[in-house]
Amino acid sequence: EDQVTQSPEALRLQEGESSSLNCSYTVSGLRGLFWYRQDPGKGPEFLFTLYSAGEEKEKERLKATLTKKESFLHITAPKPEDSATYLCAVRFAGGTSYGKLTFGQGTILTVHP
């Protein structure tokens, strides 16, 4: 069964303390890995898409990387406004699943000033 697992469930950082979030997956065929940010009371907001092992993308203090079995979201020198839930989602290959994303449980990030 295709699965997406995120770790840790929650992460508390001091402002400026860099760290990484993990998303591991078991799929029969990967057609894209997506990172979203979700603030309380809002819908998920798209951050990155990665398609092949070795690919990296950056946006401000965030950098996403992808291997054959997992993805990392690196947060460099975080600020309190980076506090949110970060969701990983995977799109699998084939059949009617073209548009379908399977989401992980998310990592709740809290950055203290």
Next chain:
Amino acid sequence: DAGVIQSPRHEVTEMGQEVTLRCKPISGHDYLFWYRQTMMRGLELLIYFNNNVPIDDSGMPEDRFSAKMPNASFSTLKIQPSEPRDSAVYFCASSPTIEGENIQYFGAGTRLSVL
């Protein structure tokens, strides 16, 4: 564009009542998705449409749930009769067909409480 618009933002109802959630996707997007989010199960796909046609409804929990998309700018998710275990945040998302990509854009959600 105003983004994906969902209504109502909050709904409180009593067990056994019918509930209808509404969604207006981003203009030009040909995919529409309905998700449910709970603390226990996270974000789960219920059903999705392509060009107004339901493609995969395997996530719909049971016959009490139904979804329609009568045209490209409107979709509904109906629960009849509602039960307390249906309490959750329901999200609608839409995406365009771009070769190699399928970025989904989410609405703000409807928080449903069934008493």
